[in-house]
Amino acid sequence: MDNSKNGGTYDAADQNWRAYVRARDNGHTKYVDMARKCDDFYYGDQWDPAVKAKIEAQGRPVLTINEILPTVNTLLGEQTLKRADFLYKPKRNGNAQTAEALTMVANHIADDNRMDRKESRLFADGVIQERGFFDIRMNWDDSIGGEIEISVDDPLETLLDPDAKEYDPRTWKEVTNTRWMSIDDIRQQYGLEKANEVKHVLYTGGDNYGIDSVEIHDVTFSGIGRTTFTDAESVPDEDFERTIRRIRVIERQWRKLENTKYFVDPQTGDMRRVPQTWDKERVAGFAERWELEITSKLASKIRWTVSADRITLHDDWSPYKSFTKVPFFPFFRRGRPFGVVRNLLSPQEQLNKVSSQELHVVNTSANSGWTVEQGTLTNMETADLEIDGAQTGLVIEYARGANPPEKLTPNQIPTGLDRISSKSQGHIRNISGVNESLRGEDSPEVSGVAIKQKQNRGLVQMEVPFDNLAYTRELVAEKILELLQQFYTEERILHITNYNEPSQPTEPYAVNQMTPEGAVVNDLTLGEYGVVISQSPARDTFEESQFAEAIQLREIGVAIPDHAIIRYSNLAHKRELAQEVRQLAGQAPPSEEEMAALQFQRDLEVKRAMGELAKLESEANELNARAQKQMGQAMNEMLEAQAGGMSPAEAQIKMQEMVSELERQREKLAGDMQRTREELEARLEIARIQAAQRDRDSRNKLMESKLKSAESSNAAA
Secondary structure, three states, X not given: OOHHHHOOOHHHHHHHHHHHHHHHHHHHHHHHHHHHHHHHHHHOOOOOXXXXXXXXXXXXXOOOOOOHHHHHHHHHHHHHOOEEEEEEEEOOOXXXXXXXXXXXXXXXXXXXXXXXXXXXXXXXXXXHHOOEEEEEEEEOOOOOOOEEEEEEEOHHHEEEOXXXXXXXXXXXXXXXXXXXXXXXXXXXXXXXXXXXXXXXHHHHHOOOOOOOOEEEEEXXXXXXXXXXXXXXXXXXXXXXXXXXXXXXXXXXXXXXXXXXXXXXXXXXXXXXXXXXXXXXXXXXXXXXXXXXXXXEEEEEEEEEEEEEOOEEEEEEEOOOOOOOEEEEOOEEEOOEEEOOXXXXXXXXXXXXXXXXXXXXXHHHHHOOOEEOOOOOEOOOOHHHHHHHOOOOOOOOOEOOOOOOOEEOOOOOOOOOXXXXXXXXXXXXXXXXXXXXXXOOOOOOOOOHHHHHHHHHHXXXXXXXXXXXXXXXXXXXXXXXXXXXXXXXXXXXXXXXEOOOXXXXXXXXXXXXXXXXXXXXXXXXXXXXXXXXXXXXXXXXXXXXXXXXXXXXXXXXXXXXXXXXXXXXXXXXXXXXXXXXXXXXXXXXXXXXXXXXXXXXXXXXXXXXXXXXXXXXXXXXXXXXXXHHHHHHHHHHHHHHHHHXXXXXXXXXXXXXXXXXXXHHHHHHHHHHHHHHHHHHHHHHHHHHHHHHHHHHHHHHHHHHHHHHHHHHHHHHO
């Protein structure tokens, strides 16, 4: 086929197809067969159809004793009790405030994507089908700035790099996702032009990659088609379009060396790759704004190629720095991942065969046959005895003088046949590590201590898949961090769930916010941060354990508040009830009406104190005036007394008494004024604190209003 027929896209599509065939034929087909078998065994479809039909034709039972189902379900149930939260810690050029912001945003993203549910699906894929895959990328459907979207891919549709040996996808050279799509699906996702190119090649050219590329539906007179996989033929009638059911679409992410631009912080040396989608003006403006330098170097970049048969649907640089896939392998050994079910297949097949044979032996032993003399039966024929001879309460009448019918002694059940099935069940439990204690099947006479010890030993063996799950969680957290620093570059408002204050479950939270001074608050784009995965029980289980511990602490005398116990209970409307109990106990913060009433009361007290102080100051002035007047009168009286014959000593004593009385009154008045001033200052300080709090509350409400307005504007845009 000439490249010019489809705009020179043949080479990319051909390279894509060759890479797919290489991955398919070097392990993926073999993996798909094993994964489907493991999935069938978990479902309960555990017999080969040909073998099952042959046994049933012989009249023998075919039993399925599915021990894999409860074994796997025990692992899946254990996983649901172990939920994870992301925690980021600052490293080079990072800070604690931004690390806290990243932690809140990452957990908000996980909550929005229902991470717990999707992780359970991922874990089930890994345990049963040996591989599980998250796909983490940006979605611009609901937000112009984009949102991180986490999905779970079908492991049967994900082809790994045949040369890869490590768990970490950063060491892989490529990863491929393939799926069947109709012409309409291609038109919807890649446009009408690409769909027409695919139709042109498949309907008129007849040049395609064959049985694994195009699914053909042969049309018959009855209208019922027969699905085959063959080469498309050149048919001029447009009705032939309906015979092509689906086309294999190959989406491949692969590494290629390319000269790449980087932002460089001249002070710290920190480097960040320039987003591929940014134009020159935006790159220059960003560098100028943050005083960054731009450099180039040869680096490995991700190329994203999508093709349908001979047609390239998309071929460009990936907007992401790494693959969108994050794997989970329950067990991983040097590039050989495997799950739990694989090693349970043989003992499960043995259990089914032995149980079926055991039942067959019992059935054949129940009607072993009879020995009868010819013509001796009087109430039935020999054929009737052959049919009804195994019935309960059978009455046999035979001729007088004849030998009675005699039942044949059945063959004995082979010794040890029943023990083989028990051994098979034991093999399943030993291999998986899921013992009777973990499955809750211990007999009543087993002590609780022994059960706990057996559970702990089983959990130790189960820790390997859970340790790999923890590694997958770290990779997810690192991928989220990468997307946050690459795409969450503009100011945006998020509604973060607040688990610490149930009365306010969500609150607006701003990231990359520019202050009037030019600083950026919660700047997610700069710095390096490490990842810590904190594991906790599921929320319902966690609250139940907290409720039990709170009750135990109350019983030993710890003063746990009533409202705290109610918050950990399972009562309906527990938040409202806890708030009411807290208010009745006088521990709740006052409402706005109560705050207004308290403020009014304090204002009255301040006014009253100021009035008392003014009254005291007036009394002090009056006392000073009276003291001056009395001092003048005392001087006159002393002069008159001296003229009337009073001795100077007596006049001096009288003068000192008058001065002492005036000083006593003055000290008393000064003390009253000091106490009043101190009380007034205390009341004024309380009033200032409350006024500042009201001012902060007012500013917070104004900020919240502005944030909501900005969010509404962004949503409208």
